[in-house]
Amino acid sequence: MVPHLITALNGPINELEQRILDSMPAIERWFRLEWMEHTPPFYSSVDIRNAGFKLAPVDTNLYPGGWNNLTPEMLPLAVQAAMAAIEKICPEARNLLLIPENHTRNTFYLSNVAQLQRIFHMAGLNVRIGSINPEIKENTTIDLPNGDSVTLEPVIRGKRRLGLKDFDPCTILLNNDLSAGIPGILEDLHEQHLLPPLHAGWSVRRKSKHFECYEEVAKRFGKLLGIDPWLINPMFNQCGEVNFAEGTGMECLKTNVDALLTKIKRKYKEYGINEKPFVIVKADNGTYGMGIMTVRDVKDLDVVNRKTRNKMSVVKDGQEVNQVIIQEGVLTHERLNDAVAEPVVYMMDRYVVGGFYRVHADRGVDENLNAPGASFVPLAFEQSAHTPQPGMKPGASTPNRFYMYGVIGRLAMLAASYELEATDPEAENYD
Known part of the structure; x- marks a missing residue:
């Protein structure tokens, strides 16, 4: 189930939210049946935007950082889920090797690594942190702002296994999204579980593939609830050959932006929405919020300045952008202290x-x-532990709202499991 948390949006629950709450038993059964057929990603985080009239995921991360942002009260839930996840994959697991990103000195990121280490330690595993950064040649301890510390150890690759000095793990957990490509040291491992699999990394993964899978999930879920799938699904197009630095492929971009803005306008008109449509253009692979721009009018693309072109031409680890996804922009009506906010x-x-x-x-x-x-x-826990009750007065209880975010998050997670099945190089249906 979904934890009940305080959310920033306290306005009345709208029709979509009410439909989700009223359908709770059917929704939970639907998810249960889906998980009998599909394997969820090992872990994930989903960015959600709530426009009031529409509630949709805008990004799904399969190597989530930021675990240090969860409150201590959430830790038991994460530990319980970690136990369930490990039990399914390697019930006799004793040792877990955690491989972080290579940017070693970012203490905010390393606080996230320390939190992951804590979660899996509390789940009953010996957890050590192994770095694949060639600069880490000996054990390196880094102190963190909150008083914690992490020790990075150089990984050792045997003939067919990966480990550390005097440490042979049965499970290897990647918290490194492989933006720069798949390092050979992680390939052809024997009888070791690598989580998530290599094809979940950004060297293989494409956002357009994920949202294609999400569209399928949204259609099926929309049918279950009797709602227009658009209310939970950001429409998108893609362009395969764009070079912002050289200014090539801009016609493809303009055509697709124009077509998507027209589709959004049509939907806004259908629902009587008086907002200005916009699209988000972003790198089809990549993370960390790099390579992203908001376009409100196709004419804006005629005057893209050098600074924006440079920003759009490379993403994390210096990877060039030549494929972009053009995604329907979803407004956010969430506010914390007058600042714009989105739930993750x-x-x-x-x-x-x-x-x-x-x-x-x-x-x-x-x-x-x-x-x-x-x-x-x-997000802080509500004092009351009541589960959302169908028939409760709309807007009366913020746990209800977080339940919906959990539903949308799980739909995106289900789409990620479809996506990983479709791109698995060992699966028969791999195309």
């Missing part, structure tokens, strides 16, 4: 374990919030 839902195995708000005082309701200057506000 954290999951492990098939369970929602908590979340936080990404807040940005300098960004508008139609802009990307995952940018320098963002802050993170943990």
